[in-house]
């Protein structure tokens with residue numbers, strides 16, 4: 001009977017250990033990053049947050065005061081360069097990616113952050 005008890009205990013430990021190992025490459029694992037994005041108003045906020053919601057992104061929030069964009073994304077599904085490029089395509093400069101003239105000129109006048117006219 002003692003052997004059986006050991007076998008059950010051993011089997012239980014194996015299950016626990018294999019669960020822990022598989023948990024390490026859990027597809028639901030996420031990373032959080034922050035980078036600076038230029039913008040002025042709540043319209044910018046909506047535009048920036050929508051632009052960065054590409055495949056693999058779970059959550060995005062841009063702070064109008066600090067100009068920092070927080071992004072939570074699936075580990076390995078997307079990287080910071082792709083995220084910054086997506087934001088730049090919407091017309092907003094980021095730390096490492098500058099929006100094209102074409103993309104920038106599509107922004108409404110109140111969002112013209114490069115001109116430093118609007119500080120609302």
Ligand SMILES: [Cu+2]
Nearest residue numbers: 041043044111
């Ligand atoms: Cu704006």
